[in-house]
Amino acid sequence: MTALVRISGLSRVFDVSKPLLNRLIERLPKAMLTAVSDVSLEIEERTVYALVGESGSGKSTIGKMVVGLLPPSEGAVEIDGIDLASETDAQKIDAARSEIQMIFQDPFASLNPRWRVRDIINEPVTARGGKANGLAERLLDQVGLNAADAAKYPHEFSGGQRQRICIARALASQPRMIVCDEPTSALDVSVQAQVLNLMSDLQEEFGLTYLFISHDLTVVQHMADRIGVLYLGRLVEEAAADALFETPRHPYTQMLFAAAPKMDGFGREVEPPKGEIPDPISPPSGCAFHPRCPIAVDRCSRERPEMRQVHGTRVACHLAE
Amino acid sequence: MSESMQPTLSIRKLVVEIPTRHGILRPVDQVSYDIQPGEILGVVGESGAGKSMAGNAVIGLLSPPAHIAGGEVWLNGNRIDNLSRSQMRRKRGREVGMVFQDPLTSLNPLLPIGDQLSETIIEHLNVGKSEARRRAIAALEEVGIPAAAERVDSYPHEFSGGMRQRVVIALALCAEPTLVIADEPTTALDVSVQAQIIALLRRLCRERGTAVMLVTHDMGVIAEAADRVAVMYAGRLAEIGPVREVLTAPRHPYTAGLMASTPLASQGKRRLNQIPGSMPRLGALPEGCAFHPRCPRAAARCAAGDSPHIDSCDGRAACWFPIDASAKESA
């Protein structure tokens, strides 16, 4: 198998300083927020790669850099060997871009309320000057809606149906890969199951690759072939889904798994995790997790751990074995 | 808990109506349940099931034109659904505490949290200023805010999301209410903080004997936190019972479908069981049982006449043909 997406040393820094005048008056330094810090990973074709993490872990930022909505501050995203940031041939960039589409979290904000469903789904084709020829109707059928729905407006649909329309729009440009940013977290459980099943079916049918971004461990476990765990913008662990859930090696992954509510955890009494996610503007030194880590040693606060292989798992922890 | 004990909260056939230009909607229809002292009742349902609306009706926080159109609400043996607004306001702080999804809606951004706590304590407990401040610090300590004595004069924006929710819980509990209504208290929080907040709620409930109505859409949270669970569908109670029984051996086909469609850690990558369709809109409820168009067990009786009510069925599931766990039927 070959890697469809190769991310190397990817970082993204946001300038969250106050306006210049306030900074001068209050004598504040520039505030830089490191949303993603030195992340490297590869996504194989026709697999589901999941990024999990809590808020501020940078998972959505990585997704946006992969599709090209945000330029990276450092590092590169290569799609099929083409680096979107350094490539100069506009045609190649456009071709690479159209191979990656995205599905967003909020099905109510991701469809233009003033457009008919037909125009929404056909837009990827018509925007490039192509003829739709009943494409929207075919795709609606494919995602489990009625072809007659094409003439309606988004407000006539429920959340789950809107997410299906979003999927149809993403499919319209015949992508090889879809980045799914929390695609079901705004949906109810029974509807979530419908959408997840649909996504699995479509993956099989079109040979799609998914980058699946979520905070929900059960959903990730259900969907993913490979999982990357993010903490404060850093990739702390990456492994095949089964291996990760069987033996999580990073203390943060272990904490996350223990804290997640279990459907069969009736009256479960566990020691809840200590502390909260630190401020990403001034992250802790060394390993970002060390202030909350139950096994941290001196070295953890001084030296940022490199990603290393431990029994087939990539993990960024000095102590993991 | 013995049956003879007086329940902290008792709702009897509560009906909430919203008149609209298209007709009268019933977001809560004939709902009855009790919460005993020291008990956590989980109220689950998908969006639009009426779970929050029932909680708001109890504390008199329905926003007009929604109003209670029938049934009774009893709090510690007193009927409260017919109280005036000002009487209700007094009860609300004194006997009922509230925790909402977004902690910022419950906190005044312009007042230090200590002042907000003392204000509530003075109003409801009739103590002096310095005593109120002492109690405010104690309340903050109790919900696990480190260095409470120093942070009592901080403003809400100086706390992180998880800490803010702790402050809200302290605020809800500082007047020592007998009932706490927590409406999606952890939905906006991260997994690790959520676990802390749930553990806190459970500890406080156990130590003080406070009854808690925990409204959420997250089955996992219910499983871990609640003693009993009430499942709502389209404004009606679908099933109610001890949490372990309802979740492991659901009797209502909707509960069963809900459980089957939740991805389970132990089941890995199998195809999820899905309930076809989605919850009907309140304005277009089907005849008979509201769930029958999506129900795999539906028969002619389900589609006609009145909707089944828990009291006229087996007391646990509002279904004419409940799943009999002993018969080993597949869910």
Added chain:
Amino acid sequence: MSDLPQSTPAPRRPSALRRAWDSDLAWSFRHAPLAVISLCLVLLLVLSAVFAPLIAPHDPFNPASLNLMNGFTPPMEPNAFTGDEFWLGTDDQGRDVFSTILFGLRISLFVGFAAVMFAMTLGITLGLLAGYLGGWVDTVIMRIADVQLTFPAILVAMLIFGIAKGITPVEYRDQMAIWVLIFAIGLSDWVQFARVVRGATMVEKSKEYVQAARLIGRSGPAIMMRHILPNVLSPVLVIATISLALAIIAEATLSFLGIGAPPTQPSLGTLIRIGQGYLFSGEWWILLFPSVILLALALGVNLLGDWLRDALNPRLK
């Protein structure tokens, strides 16, 4: 509604007219008597202005039809010399007040509409650019707007009017006056459109459908025009209505001050200016009737705007 693929085929869609009648906006309109009355009033005034040449019993601009002997005829009374009767009386030159009001209404409404259209186009364009592009474009546009907001709109209009008058040759002044008026009022009014559109654009820009359009490869202008613009129009509609009332008043004020519509093309403001000279000599009707019509027009449009603002505000529903 159901997520089922095999759900029943959609029922036949009702006609567009039926849907419009059933819409929430139409429903709220039918249940707001004040709005209905205002709309009737405004429609009546607009129609009489449009069909003024057909309705007016006299042509006030045709010197041949004027009889100076008819000057100062009181309403509903025969003239002492000619015996002619006029509903609303005549002015000093024997012009029928009713007819001059109809033609004045025409000028007032035209100037008002055109000024609002101009302000709207300018404001929407600049607001979209500021909101979508951000950065220095936003800073420059909004600082200009801020500066302009510190002057009263009427002062800005007077300033522009003065400059325009200074640079137009004398022989074209009367012809140009109306256009200069439109330009002056419009330019003094674009700021509020720009501000509202900028705010709404910034909200829409962050929504995911705009990101989806960017992913598809849509260019900035296409996203602004096709995606964002249709979604920021409802607040613009409200402001446009209220602006229309303000523009009509502004035009009347300028004309009243003698720097607006020329006496050869009198607007309601010009008529009021002419009329106020005769108030104390007993010819009250020359002032009263144009004033009442101006008041009714401004009030009607304003009430409509108020209703529209409430009806389109989702928080008040």
